[in-house]
Amino acid sequence: MKYDAIIVGAGHNGLTTAGFLARAGLKTLVIEKNDYVGGAAVSRELQPGWTYSNCSYVCSLLRPEIIRALELPKYGLQVIPYESGATFDSKGNYFNYSSDHDALRRELVRNNPEDADGYERYSRAVMRQCKFIKPLLMRTAPDPTSLRPRDISELLYIGKRFYDLGEREMAETVRFWTMSIAEFLDQYIKSDLVKVHLAGSGIIGTGLGPYSPGTAYVLLHHYMGEVDGSIGAWGFSRGGMGSITKAMALSFQDAGGEIRTGSGLDQFIVKNGRVVGVALENGDEFYADTVVSGMDVRRTFIEHTEEKELPEEFVKGVKRYRFRGSSGKLNVALDGMPSFPAAPKDARFLKGDLHFLDGMEELERAYDDWKEGRWSASPYVDFLIPTQIDPTMAPPDKHYATIFVQYAPYELANGTWDDANREAFAKTVIDKISRHSPDFKDLIVHKEVRSPADIEREVGLTEGNIFQGELTFDQLLFNRPVPGYAQYRSPIKGLYMCGSSSHPGGGVMGAPGANAAREVLLDLGKKIDLGAAA
Amino acid sequence: MNKALTPRPQMPMGVLKTPFHERMDAENFQQSWMNWNGYASPGVLDTAEFEYFAIRNQATLFDISPMCKFRIKGPDAEAVMNRMMTRDIRKQKPGRVSYVIWCDEDGNVVDDGTLFRRSEDEFLLFCQEPQLLWIKDVAWGFDVEATEVTHDLAGFAFQGPTTAATLRDLKIRDVEEMRAFDIRDIKIAGKRVMISRTGFTGDLGYELVMAPKDALAVWDAVYAAGQRRGARIIGNEALEMARIEAGFLLPRVDFISSQTNLRVNRARTPYEIGLDWLVTFDKPHFNGKRALQRLAGVAPKRKLFAIEISRDKAAHHALVYHRKTREVGFVTSALWSATTKRNIAYAWLEAPFGQIEKDDLWVEIYLQREIEWQRRMERVQIVERPFFVHKRRTATPPLNF
Numbered sequence: 034m035k036y037d038a039i040i041v042g043a044g045h046n047g048l049t050t051a052g053f054l055a056r057a058g059l060k061t062l063v064i065e066k067n068d069y070v071g072g073a074a075v076s077r078e079l080q081p082g083w084t085y086s087n088c089s090y091v092c093s094l095l096r097p098e099i100i101r102a103l104e105l106p107k108y109g110l111q112v113i114p115y116e117s118g119a120t121f122d123s124k125g126n127y128f129n130y131s132s133d134h135d136a137l138r139r140e141l142v143r144n145n146p147e148d149a150d151g152y153e154r155y156s157r158a159v160m161r162q163c164k165f166i167k168p169l170l171m172r173t174a175p176d177p178t179s180l181r182p183r184d185i186s187e188l189l190y191i192g193k194r195f196y197d198l199g200e201r202e203m204a205e206t207v208r209f210w211t212m213s214i215a216e217f218l219d220q221y222i223k224s225d226l227v228k229v230h231l232a233g234s235g236i237i238g239t240g241l242g243p244y245s246p247g248t249a250y251v252l253l254h255h256y257m258g259e260v261d262g263s264i265g266a267w268g269f270s271r272g273g274m275g276s277i278t279k280a281m282a283l284s285f286q287d288a289g290g291e292i293r294t295g296s297g298l299d300q301f302i303v304k305n306g307r308v309v310g311v312a313l314e315n316g317d318e319f320y321a322d323t324v325v326s327g328m329d330v331r332r333t334f335i336e337h338t339e340e341k342e343l344p345e346e347f348v349k350g351v352k353r354y355r356f357r358g359s360s361g362k363l364n365v366a367l368d369g370m371p372s373f374p375a376a377p378k379d380a381r382f383l384k385g386d387l388h389f390l391d392g393m394e395e396l397e398r399a400y401d402d403w404k405e406g407r408w409s410a411s412p413y414v415d416f417l418i419p420t421q422i423d424p425t426m427a428p429p430d431k432h433y434a435t436i437f438v439q440y441a442p443y444e445l446a447n448g449t450w451d452d453a454n455r456e457a458f459a460k461t462v463i464d465k466i467s468r469h470s471p472d473f474k475d476l477i478v479h480k481e482v483r484s485p486a487d488i489e490r491e492v493g494l495t496e497g498n499i500f501q502g503e504l505t506f507d508q509l510l511f512n513r514p515v516p517g518y519a520q521y522r523s524p525i526k527g528l529y530m531c532g533s534s535s536h537p538g539g540g541v542m543g544a545p546g547a548n549a550a551r552e553v554l555l556d557l558g559k560k561i562d563l564g565a566a567a
Numbered sequence: 568m569n570k571a572l573t574p575r576p577q578m579p580m581g582v583l584k585t586p587f588h589e590r591m592d593a594e595n596f597q598q599s600w601m602n603w604n605g606y607a608s609p610g611v612l613d614t615a616e617f618e619y620f621a622i623r624n625q626a627t628l629f630d631i632s633p634m635c636k637f638r639i640k641g642p643d644a645e646a647v648m649n650r651m652m653t654r655d656i657r658k659q660k661p662g663r664v665s666y667v668i669w670c671d672e673d674g675n676v677v678d679d680g681t682l683f684r685r686s687e688d689e690f691l692l693f694c695q696e697p698q699l700l701w702i703k704d705v706a707w708g709f710d711v712e713a714t715e716v717t718h719d720l721a722g723f724a725f726q727g728p729t730t731a732a733t734l735r736d737l738k739i740r741d742v743e744e745m746r747a748f749d750i751r752d753i754k755i756a757g758k759r760v761m762i763s764r765t766g767f768t769g770d771l772g773y774e775l776v777m778a779p780k781d782a783l784a785v786w787d788a789v790y791a792a793g794q795r796r797g798a799r800i801i802g803n804e805a806l807e808m809a810r811i812e813a814g815f816l817l818p819r820v821d822f823i824s825s826q827t828n829l830r831v832n833r834a835r836t837p838y839e840i841g842l843d844w845l846v847t848f849d850k851p852h853f854n855g856k857r858a859l860q861r862l863a864g865v866a867p868k869r870k871l872f873a874i875e876i877s878r879d880k881a882a883h884h885a886l887v888y889h890r891k892t893r894e895v896g897f898v899t900s901a902l903w904s905a906t907t908k909r910n911i912a913y914a915w916l917e918a919p920f921g922q923i924e925k926d927d928l929w930v931e932i933y934l935q936r937e938i939e940w941q942r943r944m945e946r947v948q949i950v951e952r953p954f955f956v957h958k959r960r961t962a963t964p965p966l967n968f
Contacts, residue, residue, distance in 0.1 A: 097879065100908040106955070111906060113624045116617060132614070133596075271624060422797065424625060424729045424968040429736075429795050 044072020047327030048281035049546025055288035066297025076275025080479035085364040090435040093258030094542040108280035114268035118385035120230035145224035155221035214248040225392035240357035242400030307526035329501040330534035350515035358485030358497030361441035406446030450486040500539025585632040586782035606633035609802035618805035625797030626727040641711035670855030675825035675834035721782035726772030729796035731965035756788040769813025814953025
């Protein structure tokens, strides 16, 4: 069967690309190895009555342009913001990060009188960096070696924005992009508890510790959703993260698109240096002159493309590209709301993201374990109970906890990620939470434990890296994924990349998918439709 | 000295407290109050954003006690309402609510409201402006009694996706069968309550009306039951966001009553406001019929349009231009819609703009960014009302969320 375009992988980026191509009038097919769509933005009912956000669990970065252009609200997407969060320490204290500015100031003062002003300075510094980088997200990164007018004008655009920052801010920006989150925070914040609360965003999903250079940028990547300039940019997707991809799939099908689940890709079919279609594991073949891969760059080119079709330098670049899975996940069905004795009853911040840490030292030790091939003995957890806000994910009075765990290595020193190790990993996490919530353990009705190896096997993310590759400066912008191939095209004519391995990277953002669609359509002499009023 | 001369109380100044005041006050962290019809009505209690999202995700309580309320009762009640309203009230069965407008003899809109038919011979009319004299003028010569009951009835809107489930928890069996615009008489906390499946949000929701003395008991029961489903109290700011998305218009904001305008050219007809679907001529004489029949066939001189605007800055108080130069209208209500991720507004446009001439329309938005003002011209697209409506609004039996 012949299509205009085939997308490999029904994750949020694949479906974003597919949606734009279908709306541009292309006869488009999406293939997906699992029986369900979603990739890492997926909601499944593993325990009757409970819906999990099995992988990604909060929605902060999904670009409003995409939501609007693909009419996702019409197809059921609703993003509900959550209000605050907290980090508990082992001495019975906590730091409550509140979205209420006045409450936040008072709480900062309680922890350290200087931190209220320090936080304002920190916040301004981060926001300035956000303002600089955010416009680059929905643009194709320029190739600095190219002399094409478009690349030159894009380089000039970035250069001018950079130059406009002024000498001091230019220096700050370069420092920011390369320094560690711990050192960045040391400049502004005194309280260990406040510091470690803010540092979390700098290490989530990355194989780096809080003192590793480059973690300040990872924090920035997580902040970009909060500076949307509009409300509704940071929160839960109602019904779980799968609601995002469900809405994308419906929008795509309404535009005439077709989705085939249940059989993954075997090989891209390449003839005379150009892609002509895809061969699936079940033997089916589908043909199209345009094929877009939503898989990460290693799976796309090492596992599913014959090496002889690719230039050696490119293959080297792909093999060099770092994944380094560093996180695991627990999804837990709870028989009731767990209590947190250190917090006032019904404290509002329990509705937000909770963490259990004493300071940066503990975070760095957690990283040390990972380097040794062990999961952290005292891990960083990003713990949320979305059912306090979202009424759709568990029966009334029952709850669902999503527990992101950092760090967990892809390869274990003591063997493989078998059931025994998975159970021991889960026990480490649950024991740590139980120190702050004694009844948590007894409320567990069902749990799903996901190691980096599970995430790789089920979702297809190499080494379980949630960003489809580390977000370090050497792998960003025109270097993502490989220098010379940052514009969504591959060395094989007609074969494109739309996953988070490409600029601007991971997080459920959709920007790589939309940017890839723009490039595909450009090559076909068409224009991406971001909506008449965009 | 005349002993009969004792001091008569002077009327209180400023705003009064509604029967729900102390409950709202306890949760009003921002201490923001607005004056609605002489009563203190919360502007925002916590943050408008979270209150807004509670409308679209959970359940919300909003005090509607300050609304103007009238009872029309008597053998000719139907005839009087049918003479006053532009819709055919004969078709409205007892136990049903309808959205209504009424016009003056020139066909200009006096007000809009919700009309509850309590029985064959009794109606309740809820609206924004005082209308007692207008109703009495219409009723002249008919066998009917019209009384103002604004202060005799307390009420709150209970809106959001988990409202039906909360009422189920309260063992309100009528919830299963109630369709949109149905009325039932029920008991909550042992108190008599008139409940209707109506609201101003475009979402699943109800309005509950009771005697002021029973108000707190009913409120407390509903609020307590709603806690496990995320119920919270909301203010005007959040409701305003939902009402714009839902396509509802607000008198004094989007149009002005023909009984209050000072400048004669400010009155508006249903055709200009876009409420022609509420006008029917297939009924006996009603106020404004002859003028409306004349206006029905003519293109209006101006019209209120739903518009969508590029980028994300709400076009509050903006002027509308054709080809960025000629001024052709202005915005009345504007919102960055967080649910639809669209920049939406209502705007009045002079003919032929919006009607025939739909392209090359722009709004002029002024933005203040750290003191400095910026002017932006953003593209306008004419779209359909409403901007948002969810199928759970009308699904019967109602969904749990």
